[in-house]
Amino acid sequence: MNYATLSALISTRRSFLCVGLDTDVQKIPKGISPLAFNKAIIDATRDLCVAYKPNIAFYESMGVAGWQLLKETMDYIGHEHFTIADAKRGDIGNTSAQYATAFFDHYAFDAITVAPYMGHDSVAPFLAHPDKWTILLALTSNSGAEDFEQLPVVQRSGTTAPLWQEVIERSAGWGGPDNMMYVVGATRAEHLGHVRRLIPDHFLLVPGVGAQGGSLEEVARYGMNKDCGLLVNASRSILYASSGSDFAEAARAEARRMQASMAALL
Amino acid sequence: MNYATLSALISTRRSFLCVGLDTDVQKIPKGISPLAFNKAIIDATRDLCVAYKPNIAFYESMGVAGWQLLKETMDYIGHEHFTIADAKRGDIGNTSAQYATAFFDHYAFDAITVAPYMGHDSVAPFLAHPDKWTILLALTSNSGAEDFEQLPVVQRSGTTAPLWQEVIERSAGWGGPDNMMYVVGATRAEHLGHVRRLIPDHFLLVPGVGAQGGSLEEVARYGMNKDCGLLVNASRSILYASSGSDFAEAARAEARRMQASMAALL
Numbered sequence: 446m447n448y449a450t451l452s453a454l455i456s457t458r459r460s461f462l463c464v465g466l467d468t469d470v471q472k473i474p475k476g477i478s479p480l481a482f483n484k485a486i487i488d489a490t491r492d493l494c495v496a497y498k499p500n501i502a503f504y505e506s507m508g509v510a511g512w513q514l515l516k517e518t519m520d521y522i523g524h525e526h527f528t529i530a531d532a533k534r535g536d537i538g539n540t541s542a543q544y545a546t547a548f549f550d551h552y553a554f555d556a557i558t559v560a561p562y563m564g565h566d567s568v569a570p571f572l573a574h575p576d577k578w579t580i581l582l583a584l585t586s587n588s589g590a591e592d593f594e595q596l597p598v599v600q601r602s603g604t605t606a607p608l609w610q611e612v613i614e615r616s617a618g619w620g621g622p623d624n625m626m627y628v629v630g631a632t633r634a635e636h637l638g639h640v641r642r643l644i645p646d647h648f649l650l651v652p653g654v655g656a657q658g659g660s661l662e663e664v665a666r667y668g669m670n671k672d673c674g675l676l677v678n679a680s681r682s683i684l685y686a687s688s689g690s691d692f693a694e695a696a697r698a699e700a701r702r703m704q705a706s707m708a709a710l711l
Numbered sequence: 712m713n714y715a716t717l718s719a720l721i722s723t724r725r726s727f728l729c730v731g732l733d734t735d736v737q738k739i740p741k742g743i744s745p746l747a748f749n750k751a752i753i754d755a756t757r758d759l760c761v762a763y764k765p766n767i768a769f770y771e772s773m774g775v776a777g778w779q780l781l782k783e784t785m786d787y788i789g790h791e792h793f794t795i796a797d798a799k800r801g802d803i804g805n806t807s808a809q810y811a812t813a814f815f816d817h818y819a820f821d822a823i824t825v826a827p828y829m830g831h832d833s834v835a836p837f838l839a840h841p842d843k844w845t846i847l848l849a850l851t852s853n854s855g856a857e858d859f860e861q862l863p864v865v866q867r868s869g870t871t872a873p874l875w876q877e878v879i880e881r882s883a884g885w886g887g888p889d890n891m892m893y894v895v896g897a898t899r900a901e902h903l904g905h906v907r908r909l910i911p912d913h914f915l916l917v918p919g920v921g922a923q924g925g926s927l928e929e930v931a932r933y934g935m936n937k938d939c940g941l942l943v944n945a946s947r948s949i950l951y952a953s954s955g956s957d958f959a960e961a962a963r964a965e966a967r968r969m970q971a972s973m974a975a976l977l
Binding site: 467469500502503505506507508509512513516531533534535536537538539540541543544546547551552560561562563564565566567568582585586587588589590591592593594596597598599605608611612615 | 735766769772800802812828833859860
């Protein structure tokens with residue numbers, strides 16, 4: 446799915462919601478299989494969101510069966526949504542190429558999240574796939590972002606900037622707004638305006654609204670660009686809105702609440 | 712497997728060789744299944760190495776079948792070798808916990824490689840597993856290490872040091888030499904002495920000898936400590952020493968050559 450198609454979806458559905466499929470066997474209602482749970486969540490939210498983001502760790506932790514579940518979930522989503530493998534992969538070139546094959550070719554994702562630590566040749570194999578997207582971690586929503594992402598680094602120009610800024614500035618030339626996005630956490634809304642000045646045209650994938658406490662209004666105020674340029678993710682607040690047999694209705698109500706807020710902000 | 716057991720294995724086998732199982736369906740001899748290939752490589756190298764390191768990307772790229780292959784490969788390795796999931800995972804806490812479950816519980820690895828970018832709470836869930844190891848990326852062997860790992864950062868003390876040094880110094884207190892190791896590439900041998908002064912007691916996992924061109928002698932000279940403290944990995948140079956039906960004999964010859972060099976260095 447390309448930039449224009451994704452932007453058109455946002456405009457048509459009046460939503461920039463990404464539903465994170467963090468399917469946790471400990472949390473889904475008793476007596477429901479993970480696949481039935483995913484299908485019910487997808488059916489309940491399909492018209493309210495533009496993207497789905499399976500969190501690969503939750504599938505990987507189920508062993509071989511988890512990968513079958515991922516494949517069947519991807520088949521069920523179909524082609525009317527942007528799909529993100531939240532995998533945070535990244536390795537030397539020949540190995541990143543294998544990860545790209547796995548997620549882009551085997552599971553047919555549109556996009557994958559990638560960790561920047563190992564630098565350009567660890568990211569390039571993902572960018573080499575035409576019509577696919579690389580979503581690079583910049584400033585994440587967790588407390589550990591203080592440890593390294595926020596550290597001041599001395600840039601080539603001699604000025605000092607946080608590491609996440611250097612990651613954005615250095616990597617922005619590796620691809621373009623049509624094949625790269627950046628992860629910027631909603632819990633860092635005060636930095637979103639800064640990010641937007643650095644990369645006015647890139648999509649941002651924003652986790653941290655919902656269970657992690659970020660504000661949708663602040664994200665839109667500081668992060669939106671002329672085409673919207675945002676995908677705001679919610680996972681637990683939608684998936685586990687109810688732990689009972691009404692989980693799908695509760696998920697729809699929460700997704701509907703977020704979509705209505707988004708429509709007002711667009 | 713704990714520190715003492717691993718060190719005893721190195722002493723007994725006179726080897727600190729880790730065989731990287733980067734099993735590439737494009738490269739293994741025609742007519743041999745990936746599982747038969749892995750079993751033949753393991754049989755050919757079992758007495759010459761102390762560790763096996765499946766490179767998870769190569770299994771992931773095979774889809775569901777790849778995870779079955781990984782499981783069967785782990786079962787075949789057994790418990791007389793240290794096992795490393797070369798996965799370079801790392802995410803917010805609840806997600807890293809799922810990755811830890813996958814590799815430590817489901818596939819029974821002793822250790823996993825982890826990317827440090829997201830900071831402490833992305834690493835802590837791996838360290839929470841007793842008798843398991845977290846191997847943090849510090850200074851990798853690829854050209855992209857120049858992009859961010861080598862960048863000068865301003866440390867809390869006000870002094871400037873490369874990011875990889877800050878990663879080591881900051882994270883060394885998150886665990887100890889009995890549950891943490893660091894990745895330092897053999898192509899950066901000039902930095903190994905520096906690493907050793909920072910962390911005299913930790914094991915280092917050293918890729919980059921073999922296909923990537925690093926020198927075993929230099930790694931030993933600068934990186935060894937009183938208990939050895941090194942695991943030197945070779946993948947392609949052993950697995951694909953021959954592309955013919957004699958691949959296992961050729962793999963053994965190459966592993967034997969490395970083990971003999973290691974015995975002389977111990």
